Amino acid sequence: MTFVPFTMERWQSIYEHAVDLNLSESGVHPLTLAELTDLAGIDRGVLDGRLLEYVQSNGGDLLRERIAAIYPGATAEDVVVTNGTAEANFVVTWDLAAKGGEFIFMEPNYFQIRGIAENLGVQVKSWWLDQPSWDANLAALDELVTDRTRAIFVCNPNNPTGRCFGEDFIAGVTAAAGRVGAWVLADEVYRGAEHRGGETPSFWGSYDRAIAVCGLSKAYGLPGLRIGWALAGGGYAERLWARKDYTTISPSTLSEYLAGAALEPSARQALLARTRGILNANWAVLEAWLEERSEMFRWRNPEAGAISLVEFRHQVDTGELAEALRRDESCLVQPGSQFGLPRHLRLGIGPPTAALEDGLGRLSRVLERTAHAAGQGV
Numbered sequence: 001m002t003f004v005p006f007t008m009e010r011w012q013s014i015y016e017h018a019v020d021l022n023l024s025e026s027g028v029h030p031l032t033l034a035e036l037t038d039l040a041g042i043d044r045g046v047l048d049g050r051l052l053e054y055v056q057s058n059g060g061d062l063l064r065e066r067i068a069a070i071y072p073g074a075t076a077e078d079v080v081v082t083n084g085t086a087e088a089n090f091v092v093t094w095d096l097a098a099k100g101g102e103f104i105f106m107e108p109n110y111f112q113i114r115g116i117a118e119n120l121g122v123q124v125k126s127w128w129l130d131q132p133s134w135d136a137n138l139a140a141l142d143e144l145v146t147d148r149t150r151a152i153f154v155c156n157p158n159n160p161t162g163r164c165f166g167e168d169f170i171a172g173v174t175a176a177a178g179r180v181g182a183w184v185l186a187d188e189v190y191r192g193a194e195h196r197g198g199e200t201p202s203f204w205g206s207y208d209r210a211i212a213v214c215g216l217s218k219a220y221g222l223p224g225l226r227i228g229w230a231l232a233g234g235g236y237a238e239r240l241w242a243r244k245d246y247t248t249i250s251p252s253t254l255s256e257y258l259a260g261a262a263l264e265p266s267a268r269q270a271l272l273a274r275t276r277g278i279l280n281a282n283w284a285v286l287e288a289w290l291e292e293r294s295e296m297f298r299w300r301n302p303e304a305g306a307i308s309l310v311e312f313r314h315q316v317d318t319g320e321l322a323e324a325l326r327r328d329e330s331c332l333v334q335p336g337s338q339f340g341l342p343r344h345l346r347l348g349i350g351p352p353t354a355a356l357e358d359g360l361g362r363l364s365r366v367l368e369r370t371a372h373a374a375g376q377g378v
């Protein structure tokens with residue numbers, strides 16, 4: 001079996017700190033430690049006195065209680081705290097893969113779960129959102145489900161489209177899964193990063209075999225804390241905890257403390273409001289830039305996340321384009337090829353507004369040069 005690498009993560013991790021401008025990130029510009037302690041009213045002396053010990057491996061009681069409080073009817077026993085949403089995705093996928101059968105994976109999507117599953121030897125079928133609307137075709141999902149389907153994996157709000165799906169979507173996915181007793185894993189890491197309106201409904205509580213995962217990296221602007229969680233009822237969280245004992249043992253003690261403070265209800269609201277402010281200010285900048293180039297691009301306005309997926313109307317190799325932008329202009333964007341969409345670019349709208357404007361200026365220059373080289377107008 002050939003190992004499937006996670007190309008997108010590697011591309012980002014090699015270059016994101018090496019470029020002047022990073023428009024490849026899907027979360028908002030992170031807070032500094034000082035900003036977080038001010039916002040959450042944390043006494044810095046508490047951090048100084050904190051023992052650098054292991055914490056309980058499924059996460060301490062306070063943090064699990066604060067996570068559970070986000071989800072109606074959940075208790076701390078339903079929560080496993082992980083090192084990022086990535087570890088939550090890993091332990092769930094690892095556990096479900098051990099049950100045998102096939103997986104169905106929503107696409108386009110963050111590739112992690114698909115890559116893990118394939119590397120564990122699981123057969124994975126794609127369930128594509130419709131293009132270019134990015135609507136979810138529930139009838140098509142239903143056709144993909146067979147007696148061999150062990151689990152369905154969705155990402156809602158969706159990376160990279162920025163689409164948010166509501167109660168009808170949850171009902172359709174859980175009905176399709178319920179027909180054959182399949183599990184559902186909903187990666188909800190962009191929940192809370194909606195540009196307007198309330199939070200996207202969670203899969204939590206929708207179905208006895210639904211598992212929701214989330215974390216602080218995107219909607220909360222705290223990726224460096226590396227705190228995520230899996231939420232599952234009926235004792236399944238306990239099963240995931242048993243898997244987690246083998247992976248990273250526990251979250252970092254400093255992160256666990258800071259995450260607990262960040263999820264205190266008023267601090268949580270302040271963090272989400274900060275995110276929303278950044279997203280709305282920056283989407284206005286990107287939208288104006290795109291509208292000036294509407295003969296070149298088509299797009300659907302994102303509903304959540306610091307991401308915008310744009311498609312070239314003419315044939316462009318966005319892998320080459322992103323490479324030219326990185327090499328010649330020191331600006332990083334995500335080529336759509338990393339999501340199976342070779343004509344698309346994913347542009348991050350999370351950085352400080354001036355950085356976004358600067359990055360778009362550099363992208364404009366590369367587009368002009370490419371067009372001139374091809375003898376086209378821009």
Ligand SMILES: Cc1ncc(COP(=O)(O)O)c(C=O)c1O
Nearest residue numbers: 084085086110159189215217228
């Ligand atoms: C859908 C999705 N899930 C999980 C992750 C990883 O999140 P974390 O930083 O919380 O591990 C990402 C990161 O981009 C993502 O887009």
